[in-house]
Amino acid sequence: MIEANREGDVWVVAEQNDGQLHDVGLELLSKGRELAETLGVRLTAVVMGADVARHAERLIHHGADCVVAAEDALLAHYQTNPYAKVLCRLIEEHKPQIVIYGATPLGRDLAPRVASALRAGLTADCTDLDIGDHVEPGTKEKYDRLLLQIRPAFGGNIIATIVNPERWPQMATVREGVMRLPDADPSRRGEVVRFKPDLSPADLPLKILDHTKTARKVNLKAARVIVAGGAGVGSKENFRLIWDLANSLGAAAGASRAAVDNGWIDKDHQVGQTGTTVRPALYIAVGISGAVQHRAGMSEAQKIVAINADPHAPIFQVAHYGIVGDLNRVIPMMIDAVKKRV
């Protein structure tokens, strides 16, 4: 167990795969920057792999004061045990007060392993982080300037604020796409610390037999306009209407979990708590009732148009434009209106 170290840095674990930094690490640097400035400590990015010190400049330009590059040929391809071992060793040596990870499959595989080894608290899939005071209700003990870990729970129907008063470091994973990707500032300077972990093959229980990269068929995060369909669309055949409207607008097609579960569209298109978090200029929700899990992934859209037969559907409460009606009639009218103005 690690004692609370109030002088400790804020750490971001920056994920890289095959020589590419994952966006989520850069997104976390923007939030990490805020936390470090509030606490008056440094922001450190930790990057692990075979040849990763070359990412240092980019991490510094995105907000890091210091980059710890743990380099070992045995870290070339991710596997849990050696990465957890290296990170635990670095945390025990440097005693950061906060460690944040991307809530990617890699981050969600690594972070709990590290938390268990350090007996530290960990909060999954945060949508926001802040610094604040806390009074423990049972003991009335007061804790200053803790990491407030804010996340949806119970299928997104409640928002919980979690703290980790004593067993530090305070650790959290943060969902991809939730924090803004900061602009790079090429004038920023920082320190680079190289760390040689000295691993042996015995530290790697797994053999990676092969791996394939699947290009994402759809990039919802980058789409300016998204037309998304839900259970109300009714059938796979009818989902054609969603594609037609999306095509007329040059938009990407999205979906609620219900539509994906019904097999009307591929999981890559899912928006929401268990899908992709999006911030488009326009989000058109068709036949989506608007369960909180879905809203958690799209409510940051600049403009929301909701089309639903049920006037009481919760989606209308986050909408800017609401059309109560039959989508089979409304969508052709919309396509028509879009085409007419060209």
Add this chain to the structure above:
Amino acid sequence: MGYNIVVLVKQVPDTKRITGEAMRDDGTVNRSALPAVFNPEDLHALEAALELKERYGGRVTVVTMGPPQACEVLRDSLERGADDVVLITDRRAAASDTLATSYILFRAVRKLVAEQPVDLVVCGRQAIDGDTAQVPPQTAEKLGWPQVTYVECVEELAGGRLRARRNTGEGTERVDCPLPCLLTVTDQAPAPRPASAKRIMAVKKARSRAEIERETPDPAQAQARAEALQARGLLITQWDLQDIGADLAWCGRDGSPTKVKRIQSVVLKGSGFKKVEPTEEAIATMVHELIEDHTIG
């Protein structure tokens, strides 16, 4: 021969069913409208274990931690083909966070290992009430076993090793991992089999002591019923924290480093929207406005 496989499962409120009906007008959720269900990905974990047993032989033991009514998922597991089930129930385990939960499950697996070495622990990737995916890796770490998460397909068990395909988020990879190890499987793994009618009849009377005590208030009658069930192999094994040799400082609230500071129900802003009639004219006007303010076009 064969493999001794343990499956860790959880009974959860059915958060997926939160649609219009389960939502109140103020945007909060009506929990009583949600039934308790077998965590969906845990059913895939059970299926993976049962398939391995069919291919290679062995035993499948299903373990859950929860209140006595969590026995429902254990009976469901028996109906689908599990050989043994264990309920871990103890008031002192309440308010456990993921770290404390993983400690309790670790102690339970250790107790099973003491009876007979375990080759494989299989879990669902995550539970739909918390969505954390933390308990399985934390349990693996305490066991000192390797973990393979996000598994879509267990290809083979041979020579004391397991071969599986997992999702990396960027694509897939195939790994070869020594046993014993812990797996988490996603809903891309083979779909769970239905319960067999024959087994439903055979196990529908299975009860844990906690359930018997609730259903049969008279202690003498409860004891007689427990003995009768035990004689027929229908008494569900029930362990408390003492039974698994757990250090109470690691369990429940005391054993949990994370504390809930605040819970807010999600209440929609309801800031009001512009109502558009489903007519050609009104829709054309809306599209025009979206073009005018550079949202589209």
